[in-house]
Amino acid sequence: MTETPLEIGMLLYPAFTMLDLVGPLNVFAMHANVHLLSKTLEPVVSDTAGAAIVPTGTLVQCPHKLDVLFVPGGFGTGAAMRDPEILAFLKDAGSRAQYITSVCSGSLLLGAAGLMTGYKATTHWAAHDLLAGVGAVPVKARVVEDRNRFTGGGVTAGIDFGLTLLAKLRGAEAAQAVQLMLEYDPQPPFNAGSPDTAPAGIVQRVREMIQTAPGMSMALETR
Amino acid sequence: MTETPLEIGMLLYPAFTMLDLVGPLNVFAMHANVHLLSKTLEPVVSDTAGAAIVPTGTLVQCPHKLDVLFVPGGFGTGAAMRDPEILAFLKDAGSRAQYITSVCSGSLLLGAAGLMTGYKATTHWAAHDLLAGVGAVPVKARVVEDRNRFTGGGVTAGIDFGLTLLAKLRGAEAAQAVQLMLEYDPQPPFNAGSPDTAPAGIVQRVREMIQTAPGMSMALETR
Numbered sequence: 001m002t003e004t005p006l007e008i009g010m011l012l013y014p015a016f017t018m019l020d021l022v023g024p025l026n027v028f029a030m031h032a033n034v035h036l037l038s039k040t041l042e043p044v045v046s047d048t049a050g051a052a053i054v055p056t057g058t059l060v061q062c063p064h065k066l067d068v069l070f071v072p073g074g075f076g077t078g079a080a081m082r083d084p085e086i087l088a089f090l091k092d093a094g095s096r097a098q099y100i101t102s103v104c105s106g107s108l109l110l111g112a113a114g115l116m117t118g119y120k121a122t123t124h125w126a127a128h129d130l131l132a133g134v135g136a137v138p139v140k141a142r143v144v145e146d147r148n149r150f151t152g153g154g155v156t157a158g159i160d161f162g163l164t165l166l167a168k169l170r171g172a173e174a175a176q177a178v179q180l181m182l183e184y185d186p187q188p189p190f191n192a193g194s195p196d197t198a199p200a201g202i203v204q205r206v207r208e209m210i211q212t213a214p215g216m217s218m219a220l221e222t223r
Numbered sequence: 224m225t226e227t228p229l230e231i232g233m234l235l236y237p238a239f240t241m242l243d244l245v246g247p248l249n250v251f252a253m254h255a256n257v258h259l260l261s262k263t264l265e266p267v268v269s270d271t272a273g274a275a276i277v278p279t280g281t282l283v284q285c286p287h288k289l290d291v292l293f294v295p296g297g298f299g300t301g302a303a304m305r306d307p308e309i310l311a312f313l314k315d316a317g318s319r320a321q322y323i324t325s326v327c328s329g330s331l332l333l334g335a336a337g338l339m340t341g342y343k344a345t346t347h348w349a350a351h352d353l354l355a356g357v358g359a360v361p362v363k364a365r366v367v368e369d370r371n372r373f374t375g376g377g378v379t380a381g382i383d384f385g386l387t388l389l390a391k392l393r394g395a396e397a398a399q400a401v402q403l404m405l406e407y408d409p410q411p412p413f414n415a416g417s418p419d420t421a422p423a424g425i426v427q428r429v430r431e432m433i434q435t436a437p438g439m440s441m442a443l444e445t446r
Contacts, residue, residue: 154406
C-alpha cells in the first residue's frame, strides 16, 4: 500500500455488537489508521458473550479530521442515544469527517446526534421502523449511500458496507484484494438471513427477542 | 434459550485475525459460555489494525471439558505453531473437547499440536498447500466436517462455519434464528472472494502479500 492511510474513528460504547465493529475493522485494517474511541481507556464490554475490546484512545483524543467516522450498533444503542458525551462527540467529529457511517442500529445513534436528518439510511431489519423517528429517510437495502453518509443493515452487513466504502475511497481493485484476503465468498448453510426468506416462525421469534431486549426498548422510548 | 449453554473455549494468541474470532463468537454468543483463553490475562493484540481483545481466562483456567475448542487464524499462526505452551494446551484441551475446530490458518495450528493427523480439513485458500505438512487431509471447501473436527476456510468462512456447527449442536432452527439476528444475507459488492472468481492480477497480489508476511513464512518453515 503506497497511499496515505485513511484515518478512521470507530466509536466504542457499552454493549455494542462485536461483529458490527469487526467486519468493517478487518476490511479497513490494511488501509487505515484505526482509532477505537471510547469515553475512557477502560476495555469496553460488548453485547457479544461479554467480549471486551481495548480502546486506542478517548473521545477527546480523536484526530481533528477523520476520513471516516463509524458507529456500530448493538443492544447498548438505546443507552448511548441518551448519553450527552457520546452525542456531543458525534456532532463534533461528524462536523468535520469526510464520511459519516454506521452499521446496524448505529444509524439510530447517528440520528440521535442529529447527523441523519434528511439522509437516506438503513439499519437492522428489526429496527427499521425507528429510522424515521431520528430524522432519517428509511431505505430497505443492505448498504445505503446518500451524499457522504454510508449506512449498512444488520451486523454482517458491515462487511458489504466496508467493501463498498473502501471501493469508493481506494478503488475497486483495493476492495477486491481485501475481499479475496478475507475469502469473502459467502456460503450460508441456510437461507434465513432476511425476514423475506426466513421461516415466519423464526422471524417472529427473533423480532420478539430483539424488541424486548433492554437496549432496543430504550431506543423505542427515545423516539 | 432453555438449553444448557455450550462451553466454548476460543484460543487467543498474538496476531490472530479479529474477524476469524468474532464471526464464530457472534454466532455462538447467545448459546454459549464463551471462554477467551490466552497465556496471560493481558489484552491480546490482533493482526487487525492493532485491535486488542481482553481474555476472560488463562489457558490453565480453561474448563475441564469443552463442548467446542476453537482456534482462529492470523499472521501470528506461524509463531504460535512454535510455542510449546500453546501446543501443550491444545493437546490437553483437545483430548477432552467434544468438537475440535478452527477457521483460516487455525487448522495449521491444530495440526502442529497433532490434532489433525488423518482428518480432512480446510484453511485459508492461500495456505492450503500447508495442510498436508501438518498431517491433515486437504479438502477445498468453505466448511469441512470430519468426525468431530470442523474447519472453516479463510476469515469470513467463520460465519458459515459457526452456523454449520451451531446447527449440529443446537438444531437448524437455532442456527436460522442466529442467521436472521445477524442479518446474514450477504451481498458482496464484487465477485472476488475466491481465487476461482477474482481477477488473476488480484489473486497474484494477495498471494504474494500473504506469503511474504512474517507469520506465514514461519508456518512454511515449520513444515
